Structure formats: C-alpha cells, structure tokens
Amino acid sequence: MRAFILGLALLGCAADPDPHGDPAQDGAPDGAWTLDQGAADAAPDAAPDAAPDAEPDAEPDAQSDAAHDGGPVPPAVEVIALGAHPLDTPIDLTLAEPADGLLLQARGPAGAVLGVVDAFGPQGRLIGPTGAEPGFRAAFNPGVAVALLPSGGGPALPAGDYRFRVAALGAAAVDTVAVEAWVRRGPAQAVRVNAWLTPALGLAVDDPAVELFAAALAGRLGAFGLPDAQVRVGLLAEGAPAQARMDGLRRDFGGLAELAAARPAQAPPGLELYLVEDIVDGANRINGFAGGLPTPVGHADRPAAVVAVRAVLLPDFPAAVADFAQHELGHALGLFHTTEPFGDAHDPLEDTAECPQACDADGDGVLLARECGAQGMGAPPCQGASDNVMFWTLGGQRAVTASQRRVVGAHPLTALP
Ligand SMILES: [Ca+2]
Ligand SMILES: [Ca+2]
Secondary structure (H helix, E strand, O other): OEHHHHOOOOOOOOOOOOOOOOOOOOOOOOOOOOOOOOOOOOOOOOOOOOOOOOOOOOOOOOOEOOOOOOOOOOOOEEEEEEEEEOOOOOEEEEEOOOEOEEEEEEEOOOOOEEEEEEEEEOOEEEEOOOOOOOOOOOOEEEOEEEEEEOOOOOOOEOOEEEEEEEEEOOOOOOOOEEEEEEEEOOOOOOOEEEEEEOHHHOOOOOOHHHHHHHHHHHHHHHOOOOOOOEEEEEEOOOOOOOEEEEEHHHOEOHHHHHHHHOOOOOOOOOEEEEEEOEEEEOOEEEOEEEOOOOOOOOOOOOHHHEEEEEOOOOOOOHHHHHHHHHHHHHHHOOOOOOEOOOOOOEOOOOOOOOOOHHHOOOOOOOOOOHHHOHHHOOOOOOOOOOOEOOOOOOOOOOEOOHHHHHHHHHOHHHHOO
C-alpha cells in the first residue's frame, strides 16, 4: 500500500492488487491505491497508541539509540530515536557521516494511515508534499509511516541536515507519532524472509513443493542483488487466518492485522511473508499485497509489515507463487510499480521503462503487459515497457535494474544476517 495514497500497488504492492495478476494472464487492476485517488474516510482510531519507545532525553529531540524491538542491530545499521512528534510538524535529523540508505519510521495509532512527506536533505527535496509527486513518490502505510531514501536509487546520502514531516490520510485521531531513523551503510548483504504457511493450505514446511517454492524465491531475490537470501518457512498455529480480507479504499486493513497477530513472537526479524488461501480487497480478489512500501523494521505486529501472497497454486506451481512473492517483496523493499495500471504514475527510477498512456491500444484506460510491449514485442515507446518484475501485472520479462538493486540494498533488512 503505499499506500493508500500513494499508490499502492496494485499488484503487488502494497496494495498491489495483483501484483502480477494471475500467472500467465494480465489481470485487471485490483487494488492499488494511488496518492491521487483518495481513499474513503476511515473511522478515526479512538485510542491512539503511539508512544515513543525510547526514554526521552533531556532535549526533547535529541538523537539517541532507540530501544527498538527488531532484534539485534547489525553493524551496518545505526538506529536513531527521534522522539514523539505531532503530525505535520518538521522533524529534524542530522547525519554525521554519509549513508547508503535511510529508513524513516513513524509509529502511530493502528487505525491511522501514515506517510512521510516533505523530506529534504542537504541536496534538496527527497519526497514531495503529498508523496505523490513524480520523482518524489512515497507511500502511506497503515499504522506506521515508512520511507526509504534515496527512493530514486543514486549515490549515497550526504552527511548533513535532513528534515521531514509525517502526515495522515483522512481524519485520523493522532496525538503524536514515535519517530526513528535507521541509517544503512555498506552494500546489501542478505535478507531473511519468514514465510508463514497458514494451516488451511494443508501444507507442511518440508513438503517438496514448499521446498521448491523456498528455493525459487531465494533465487528470485538474488535478482534484487541479494544472493544470500534466506527463506525460512514456518507453519502458523491452528486457528490462524486462512485468508486476508481488507478494504483498502476504506482504510480497513484488519485482515493484515490478523495475520500479523498470528506470527510467532520469537521469530527473528525479517520480511514477513504470509502464504494464504485468498486475499480479498474490497470487491477484488488479488494475488498479493504488501502492507508497507517499504516494510518497517521492528513493527512486525503492524499490517504494514505484512506481505500476503495467495498460495493455493503452490503445490502445483511453486515457481509461479515465488514470482508473486518476489514482486510483493520488491514493494516491501522499497520498489514502486514501474508503471501503475492506469499509466498515471511511475516509479522514481530513471533506468526503468515507463509505459505511457498512449500505449493503451484498446482504449480501456488500463495498460496491460501486452500493450506495453511484453517480451520485447511492440514498437517504441511501448516496446518492452512491461519487461520488469515491478511492472504492475504479469506478462513481461522479469528484469531488475541497477537502480532497483540500489533501492533494495538501502533497506536495513538487507543488512540482517
Ligand atoms: Ca522509471
Ligand atoms: Ca488497455
């Protein structure tokens, strides 16, 4: 979901409804929200539960190590607690040294949909005032605002002063949000995926098809520049939800929260992938959904940390389910759709092709993979414009670009052993 406003992705994204639609077919857009498509007003959360999780320092905004709940912090990551802040107020951060990545997180009430906007660094604007501006996209996530910089790939973030604010969609009741920054230095190392099977699938962690899925997904993640990806499959307890039901346009992510609640508390931090029977977003059935674009670190209890993928095909087509999972995990690691379903928004990366609305050959307003020159077909500017793993739906080649690997490698979860 990038949210909510930001677009979620239809397919894969966080709200990607169909991240790639069903294998071997172009799906209709089913889910994504984009920033300019406002969502229905959500009921305000009556009991905001945002609370700073670090002891306040003498100076209210002093930077200090955060007492986060994400497990041991690897050497390549520095966590800076920025304290509690009201919405829409400037939040300052100083980097003493350059960084390869910066994950900004702001935890608020579970019912709020929050995003980091108006981010600036020493070299200028990083995220637009609403998050939707071309080249300055960001996402809105349920319960925790999360932004990964630099979202456009590119060189390291320079040392110096950074400023941003946290905004909510709709009339959410938010007193303050608890803000922290995860500073990433060094190249991508590895990533751990906690892949959770819902018992309703009737699968065991050592079923051959499940092992094939895990191996295929680890290979897919290698394309993101993560050759040491670990996919650890676990079985959720009896009674865990079989489906994820939500209504993104109404800002209802209850189905994702139910999945998050089923996660074993002792599991190590990682990308949280839930393999379920079905995913329903409003009136749409979708193949995958990423609750956060990107996913937060240390907030596994929040829907923003949930990546759900429909896995009924896993026994027969484990590699196809791994394809869906790769796309959704791409969102969780900070990647937008290269082109959104209606061609009205694109990722901020220069080395991924954009499929312009002029490629809508049948005039229905939706850019299908074949209209965007899937598999290198077609003619410019439509040729090959859907041949990227983060195109909103299936059908094209699954290319990954250098900038996409750069973004993924900025996420602190790629520093976890
Ligand atoms: Ca692009
Ligand atoms: Ca069309």
